[in-house]
Amino acid sequence: MERVPILKIGGVLLVSIQIDLHDQSVLALQEDLAERISATGAHGVVIDISAVEIVDSFIGRMFATIASISRLFDADTVVVGMRPAVAITLVELGLTLGGVRTALDLERGMRILRVLGQESGRIPAGDPTGLEWS
Amino acid sequence: MAGEAGHVHRLTELLRENADVLIGRWVESAAASTRGRSTSAELERDFRELFTAVLPVASGDGRDLSGNGYAEIRSLLEELSRTRARQNFSPAETASSVFALKEPVFQLVDEQNDQDLFRQVLGFSSLLDALGLWTFESYSRARESIIKEQSEQLLELTTPVVKLWEGVLAVPLVGTLDSARTQVVMEKLLEALVETGSEHAIIDITGVLAVDTQVAQHLLKTVVAARLMGAECTISGIRPQIAQTIVALGIEFGDIATKATLADALRHALRREGVDVVRRGDGVKR
Numbered sequence: 145m146e147r148v149p150i151l152k153i154g155g156v157l158l159v160s161i162q163i164d165l166h167d168q169s170v171l172a173l174q175e176d177l178a179e180r181i182s183a184t185g186a187h188g189v190v191i192d193i194s195a196v197e198i199v200d201s202f203i204g205r206m207f208a209t210i211a212s213i214s215r216l217f218d219a220d221t222v223v224v225g226m227r228p229a230v231a232i233t234l235v236e237l238g239l240t241l242g243g244v245r246t247a248l249d250l251e252r253g254m255r256i257l258r259v260l261g262q263e264s265g266r267i268p269a270g271d272p273t274g275l276e277w278s
Numbered sequence: 279m280a281g282e283a284g285h286v287h288r289l290t291e292l293l294r295e296n297a298d299v300l301i302g303r304w305v306e307s308a309a310a311s312t313r314g315r316s317t318s319a320e321l322e323r324d325f326r327e328l329f330t331a332v333l334p335v336a337s338g339d340g341r342d343l344s345g346n347g348y349a350e351i352r353s354l355l356e357e358l359s360r361t362r363a364r365q366n367f368s369p370a371e372t373a374s375s376v377f378a379l380k381e382p383v384f385q386l387v388d389e390q391n392d393q394d395l396f397r398q399v400l401g402f403s404s405l406l407d408a409l410g411l412w413t414f415e416s417y418s419r420a421r422e423s424i425i426k427e428q429s430e431q432l433l434e435l436t437t438p439v440v441k442l443w444e445g446v447l448a449v450p451l452v453g454t455l456d457s458a459r460t461q462v463v464m465e466k467l468l469e470a471l472v473e474t475g476s477e478h479a480i481i482d483i484t485g486v487l488a489v490d491t492q493v494a495q496h497l498l499k500t501v502v503a504a505r506l507m508g509a510e511c512t513i514s515g516i517r518p519q520i521a522q523t524i525v526a527l528g529i530e531f532g533d534i535a536t537k538a539t540l541a542d543a544l545r546h547a548l549r550r551e552g553v554d555v556v557r558r559g560d561g562v563k564r
Contacts (some may be wrong), residue, residue: 224508226467231503240502247508248475 148173150180155267156257157181157219158250160192170206177210181217187266188257189214192250194225204239211244220245220260224253287337288400289387294333296386301325303382308375309359315365321375328354329379332409339401340408355409356416363420372507374418376410438461446478446547447471448540452485456496460496464503471509479504482540494529501534510550512536512544 145168145227151158157180159173173175181189196203211221226234234241247253261267293300296541305321316324331351338347355376362372387399437459442448449467467479481497483489489497501511514537515523524531537543548555 223506227505228465228472228503228507231468231506232464232499234506235499235503241506245508246506247479248471249508252477252508 145169145172149177150176152180152184152186155184155186155261156167156188156190156254157184157186158190158192160195160270164198165203165206167202170203174206178213178217179212181219184253185217187219187261189211189219189221190250190253191221191223192225192253192256193223193230194227194249196230197227199230199233201237201239204234204237207241207244208239211241215243218259218266222247222253222256225247226241226270287398288392288395290333290336290494291404292386292390292395293329293336293383294413297329300379300386301329301383303385304329304379307381308378311371311374311378315367322389324358325375325379328358328376332379332405335405336402337398338405340405343408343412345558351409352412355413356420359413360420363417363424369414369417369421373410373414376406376509377469378416380406393453414515433462435461437466439466441474441476442480443548443551443553444542445474445551445552446544447474447476448480448482448544450482450485450540455486455489455493455496457492457496460493464496464500467500468503470505471493471504477509478550479509480540480543481513482515482543483513483520484517484540486515486520489523489529491518491527491529494524494531496550498534510535510547511544512546514538514540 145166146157146163148161148163148165148169150173151160157177159177161170177189180186189210191207207221207223214221223241224247226246245253245256247256258267301322304325306320308321308325309316309318328351331354335347335351340348342348343352358421359372383399383402387395437449437451440448440450447467447470449463451463463481467481470476471479481500483497486493497513501513504511512535513531516536516538535543535546537546545555
């Protein structure tokens with residue numbers, strides 16, 4: 145089974161999905177991510193799905209599940225780079241990802257996390273980018 | 279296809295000898311039904327061509343119309359049907375131009391009083407029936423292709439995505455919204471959002487004549503899909519009657535921003551982008 149790598153950039157965990165997701169790898173990703181957030185105390189999670197072309201309802205629910213898990217560790221989740229076809233599919237499936245933030249690309253997603261982190265005080269005032277903090 | 283091997287097909291001979299008279303009468307009887315949309319000269323040119331193409335196959339009865347022998351007459355009739363379809367002739371009018379040849383031929387054969395000819399003219403009559411039906415078929419094919427072309431053009435034409443500002447796109451919708459069109463709008467808008475990296479989209483429905491639950495559903499889906507991609511969608515240009523309909527139908531737009539005019543929506547988008555529009559202090563036009 146392929147595992148999705150989780151990269152740490154400062155206080156942000158980056159999950160870039162480059163493989164075809166199967167139900168098993170989704171479950172593994174959720175477990176791995178929970179452990180990494182807990183271990184690193186990250187304030188944000190970015191899920192980059194710009195390479196994902198096919199989604200089903202299970203993957204759709206994964207975003208909401210990951211967001212709920214992160215929320216328990218006081219971290220925000222942003223899903224970035226969703227393709228139009230994927231967005232249309234999710235809407236047709238009736239999944240609106242309530243509670244999950246979205247952004248057009250990784251850069252904008254990181255900006256959102258920085259603003260959220262600064263507003264809630266999770267990023268120290270001396271770290272304007274939110275990336276040095278760890 | 280030749281009636282009796284070695285023999286000359288009598289009817290074909292008769293038709294060839296009397297070509298001018300027959301074409302003349304044919305044009306005369308067909309002209310009555312074209313009601314001035316084709317001139318007699320045009321008809322005569324078309325019919326003479328058809329007549330020349332019919333002669334070599336006049337001994338057949340048209341049962342194997344899709345065969346090679348009929349290729350020429352088939353393509354001529356297709357061409358005729360296509361032009362007629364574009365000139366707004368009805369299919370019956372088009373087919374009856376072919377059937378109109380029967381009367382002069384019958385008349386001519388009647389004058390000859392010959393048993394052999396009578397049998398041959400029966401075969402010729404069913405040939406003309408087959409040809410008439412062929413025009414009918416090609417007419418409807420031509421019509422269908424015209425309709426398909428037009429609806430494709432309509433889809434392309436009526437859904438432009440325009441850039442109003444850096445990071446602000448707008449789709450002015452005009453006319454009637456149905457599932458197919460909304461689908462195209464949705465896809466075009468979402469793709470444009472990715473291409474331009476815009477975080478705001480405005481769907482302007484000033485030109486939309488009616489909004490029912492289905493249309494509203496489509497609009498909502500578009501907005502939600504844009505939101506999933508990380509862009510914010512505003513719906514603008516809701517006219518008073520449409521607002522009443524929406525409320526009467528009990529459609530909820532939820533937390534989706536709706537504005538009265540495109541200008542309001544643009545200002546809203548700009549503010550979210552962090553741009554403020556202010557009037558210069560002196561208020562003098564330059």
